[in-house]
Amino acid sequence: MFNVKRKSHMPKQAAIPAVQLKPTDLEQQIVQIQQYMSHTEDLKVQKLSLHGHLYAVMHIEALAMLETIQTNVIEPLVTANEGHLGQVLHSAEAKQSSNLVHIGQYLLDGYCLIIKEHEAAAMLLPAAQVHGRSIQEPKDEQVVKGSHDGFIEGINTNLYLLRNRLKNPDLTVKYFRLGSLTNTRVAMVFMAHIADPKLVAECEKRLNAIDLEYLNSVGNLDEMLEEHPLSPFPQTLKTERPDRAASYLLEGKIALMVDGTPSVLILPITFFSFYQSPDDYNSRWITGSFFRVIRLISFILAICLPAIYIATVSYHSEVLPIGILYSVKVSLTYVPLPPILEAFVMQTILELLKEAAIRLPAPIAQTIGIVGGLVIGTAVVEAKLVSHTMIVVIGLTAIASFVTPINEFGTSLRILGFPMMLAAACFGFFGIAIILMLIFIHLCKLETLGIPYFAPFGPFHGKENFKDVFLRLPLWMTNKSSQSPSYGLVKQTLFGRWKRP
Amino acid sequence: MNATANASITKTQLFFLIVKTQIGIGLLSLPSDIQHSAKGDSWLSVLLAGAVIQLLLLIYWRLLKKFQGANLSQIIVSLLGRYAGKALNLIYYVFFILIAAYASTLYVQLIRTWMLALTPGWMLFLLIIGTSLYLACDNLRVIARFFVLASMLFIVLVLISFLTFSHETHLAYVLPLGQSGISPILEGSERTFFSMLGFEVSLYFVAQVQGERSGGIGVMSLSNVFVTIFYTYFVFICQIGLSPGALTQVNEPVLYILKGLSYQLFDRIDLIFLTIWIIPMTATLVCYLAIAGKSLTVKQPSYRKLVVFSAITVFACGWILSAQENLDVFSKWLEYSYLIMIAAVPLLLLLTSFLVKPNKKVEAT
Numbered sequence: 001m002f003n004v005k006r007k008s009h010m011p012k013q014a015a016i017p018a019v020q021l022k023p024t025d026l027e028q029q030i031v032q033i034q035q036y037m038s039h040t041e042d043l044k045v046q047k048l049s050l051h052g053h054l055y056a057v058m059h060i061e062a063l064a065m066l067e068t069i070q071t072n073v074i075e076p077l078v079t080a081n082e083g084h085l086g087q088v089l090h091s092a093e094a095k096q097s098s099n100l101v102h103i104g105q106y107l108l109d110g111y112c113l114i115i116k117e118h119e120a121a122a123m124l125l126p127a128a129q130v131h132g133r134s135i136q137e138p139k140d141e142q143v144v145k146g147s148h149d150g151f152i153e154g155i156n157t158n159l160y161l162l163r164n165r166l167k168n169p170d171l172t173v174k175y176f177r178l179g180s181l182t183n184t185r186v187a188m189v190f191m192a193h194i195a196d197p198k199l200v201a202e203c204e205k206r207l208n209a210i211d212l213e214y215l216n217s218v219g220n221l222d223e224m225l226e227e228h229p230l231s232p233f234p235q236t237l238k239t240e241r242p243d244r245a246a247s248y249l250l251e252g253k254i255a256l257m258v259d260g261t262p263s264v265l266i267l268p269i270t271f272f273s274f275y276q277s278p279d280d281y282n283s284r285w286i287t288g289s290f291f292r293v294i295r296l297i298s299f300i301l302a303i304c305l306p307a308i309y310i311a312t313v314s315y316h317s318e319v320l321p322i323g324i325l326y327s328v329k330v331s332l333t334y335v336p337l338p339p340i341l342e343a344f345v346m347q348t349i350l351e352l353l354k355e356a357a358i359r360l361p362a363p364i365a366q367t368i369g370i371v372g373g374l375v376i377g378t379a380v381v382e383a384k385l386v387s388h389t390m391i392v393v394i395g396l397t398a399i400a401s402f403v404t405p406i407n408e409f410g411t412s413l414r415i416l417g418f419p420m421m422l423a424a425a426c427f428g429f430f431g432i433a434i435i436l437m438l439i440f441i442h443l444c445k446l447e448t449l450g451i452p453y454f455a456p457f458g459p460f461h462g463k464e465n466f467k468d469v470f471l472r473l474p475l476w477m478t479n480k481s482s483q484s485p486s487y488g489l490v491k492q493t494l495f496g497r498w499k500r501p
Numbered sequence: 502m503n504a505t506a507n508a509s510i511t512k513t514q515l516f517f518l519i520v521k522t523q524i525g526i527g528l529l530s531l532p533s534d535i536q537h538s539a540k541g542d543s544w545l546s547v548l549l550a551g552a553v554i555q556l557l558l559l560i561y562w563r564l565l566k567k568f569q570g571a572n573l574s575q576i577i578v579s580l581l582g583r584y585a586g587k588a589l590n591l592i593y594y595v596f597f598i599l600i601a602a603y604a605s606t607l608y609v610q611l612i613r614t615w616m617l618a619l620t621p622g623w624m625l626f627l628l629i630i631g632t633s634l635y636l637a638c639d640n641l642r643v644i645a646r647f648f649v650l651a652s653m654l655f656i657v658l659v660l661i662s663f664l665t666f667s668h669e670t671h672l673a674y675v676l677p678l679g680q681s682g683i684s685p686i687l688e689g690s691e692r693t694f695f696s697m698l699g700f701e702v703s704l705y706f707v708a709q710v711q712g713e714r715s716g717g718i719g720v721m722s723l724s725n726v727f728v729t730i731f732y733t734y735f736v737f738i739c740q741i742g743l744s745p746g747a748l749t750q751v752n753e754p755v756l757y758i759l760k761g762l763s764y765q766l767f768d769r770i771d772l773i774f775l776t777i778w779i780i781p782m783t784a785t786l787v788c789y790l791a792i793a794g795k796s797l798t799v800k801q802p803s804y805r806k807l808v809v810f811s812a813i814t815v816f817a818c819g820w821i822l823s824a825q826e827n828l829d830v831f832s833k834w835l836e837y838s839y840l841i842m843i844a845a846v847p848l849l850l851l852l853t854s855f856l857v858k859p860n861k862k863v864e865a866t
Contacts, residue, residue, distance in 0.1 A: 319773070321764070430612055430617055437632055440651070441635055441636045
């Protein structure tokens with residue numbers, strides 16, 4: 001199922017020989033640590049002489065907060081009477097270690113290190129300074145109604161956001177350190193009694209098997225975890241919304257967080273999850289269902305519309321009645337390109353415009369809008385390079401692909417549009433049917449972590465599971481999710497709601 | 502994806518597997534085929550054929566019940582022993598391949614007549630068989646998943662067929678009932694029987710249904726009832742929509758009655774209907790490839806290789822067949838010998854099973 005390079009994986013730390021801090025002269029101890037930290041100059045050392053003993057306080061300037069060191073380390077040391085280091089220095093999360101590797105690790109996490117001469121055990125006190133972005137609404141997942149908070153780059157803040165939503169003892173966090181060079185903190189979050197234990201074990205196994213030098217984002221993690229790298233469909237969902245992540249956790253899914261990335265990776269995910277948005281649940285069910293249906297129509301439009309147009313004008317123009325046929329064909333008369341090229345050109349121009357506008361500052365991006373809208377849109381048609389209908393078709397397709405609540409999925413759809421157009425240009429409707437069939441077969445074949453991608457269509461679970469797929473039926477009609485078969489699905493109706501008169 | 506060769510399916514999935522295999526290319530030309538013999542009573546012939554199939558399904562069920570959890574190829578091996586059993590399974594394999602090749606030949610001919618007159622045949626073969634192969638080489642559960650999904654299209658097809666009622670319909674064409682007498686009706690149901698082939702997949706698929714086995718016959722009968730009604734309905738609308746004379750003239754009356762419809766937004770409903778019909782037609786091929794694979798092997802890796810090999814064989818056979826001037830002789834021969842394979846042989850096996858104490862250990866070939 002998943003290519004694991006190393007069959008039995010050892011924890012990364014165990015592979016490195018443990019170097020002990022020698023209980024020698026203070027100077028030598030300092031040199032030993034400096035050597036381990038590659039003589040970096042932002043490793044600050046302060047020597048203290050108290051009660052006839054020599055102490056050294058070390059910290060990395062950029063990571064530690066001076067005030068904390070002053071109040072939590074220097075002052076207790078100076079004011080205290082003679083005693084063991086551990087008795088003098090108190091702090092939550094204080095550590096004691098003589099292992100250089102551990103010491104280095106904690107220094108890099110912003111801890112402050114206190115060593116006493118002729119003692120091997122060094123004290124480590126947390127003094128990290130945190131500079132996080134404030135919690136903002138994510139740019140690419142905005143909602144009309146609902147909460148407007150979003151994950152940020154710090155893993156602790158993100159966990160806070162989740163914990164704050166799910167005040168439940170079942171919420172479990174497991175930490176990993178991935179990336180042999182970056183040592184990035186990764187958190188795996190799941191609900192203990194809701195998530196399938198087999199799923200959690202499998203996910204853990206895969207995480208442990210990852211052998212990467214640097215882990216920059218959840219995107220890297222996604223690539224290392226996914227089962228079907230050749231599939232055009234994303235098999236995990238990346239979200240920056242805590243409400244979204246929390247609701248997936250309640251469905252028994254696993255969330256992976258990477259320190260330094262505001263996105264959270266949700267897996268295993270199903271096809272229909274990409275068409276759900278928090279908005280659906282925050283408005284009334286009729287409105288929610290209406291938008292759900294619109295989005296699913298957009299899926300078909302985004303992959304088929306240009307193909308249907310191409311097939312119609314190049315093979316099956318008899319499908320159109322004479323009135324429509326006339327206006328379509330007239331606009332095609334002076335166009336020198338065949339429909340397939342026309343579509344490819346327009347689709348490429350569209351992608352170019354999108355790529356150009358996406359990273360530009362807003363004032364310049366407006367110019368792109370004018371260039372795109374006026375020059376490309378109007379001038380191209382007036383110059384008889386592309387037909388009117390094609391502009392309409394490509395415009396509709398682009399809009400349909402932007403409808404998906406998760407942007408990444410919309411991009412996959414536009415990519416799928418290209419083989420579709422080619423098939424339509426070669427084999428007309430027959431080609432469209434064949435490619436559509438291939439796409440749906442592929443969707444049926446996909447499985448992530450043993451869960452069919454196209455569930456609930458995959459294994460037909462009865463109509464209960466369809467209450468939140470095409471429509472969003474009222475909450476009191478849907479079921480409480482639970483993965484354990486003995487527990488079954490529990491209906492939320494009757495007692496969860498006041499009784500209708 | 503290891504050890505999933507015998508991945509179980511649910512009863513609902515079994516239903517759709519059988520239904521999708523049965524409803525395929527045969528239906529499109531069926532009404533005109535029966536018209537030659539049964540005339541106005543064609544739809545009665547369809548019902549009769551459904552009844553005959555039901556009898557066969559009962560035989561199948563007795564056989565499958567006797568050997569719980571085994572499919573036909575395992576039953577054969579345990580009844581006839583290793584070598585004779587394998588030989589018989591090989592014959593089954595050849596027949597499944599031939600039927601698949603024949604179906605794909607008809608399929609390609611249909612596409613070339615109605616949609617793509619100038620596209621070379623091998624190209625169409627390649628697309629059709631390639632698509633089927635992509636699905637067939639996976640385990641049965643995946644196949645079933647796709648079939649259930651694709652079955653939603655039957656709703657669309659039936660909805661489209663309602664449009665034909667906007668034409669002039671003449672109920673008088675089918676009246677009086679029983680006008681053509683018993684023997685033409687029987688002759689007609691023989692034709693129908695051949696276009697309703699596909700129920701024999703239950704011999705291979707029922708073994709993989711999860712849960713208690715008792716409901717198996719219920720699912721098989723239900724799918725038969727569904728298919729019979731579906732066929733009868735389409736034959737019936739063709740009969741009341743087209744005059745008896747016209748019905749004998751056209752090749753694919755089901756498409757032909759849709760052809761005349763015209764609306765403000767689109768014309769030629771038949772093309773849209775045919776585009777959707779491509780999916781059940783391909784599904785039939787997928788099923789035959791799958792049972793061809795299952796008839797010779799049990800393990801998933803060898804099954805996959807065998808299916809790939811079968812697909813190549815079907816491609817070659819289909820190409821050879823499509824080069825023939827006249828397929829009538831071949832199809833007659835194929836149909837009747839296939840009838841022996843799916844009706845007489847299972848019956849004989851059932852009888853043998855009463856006489857022979859079956860070899861308990863079912864050999865995994």
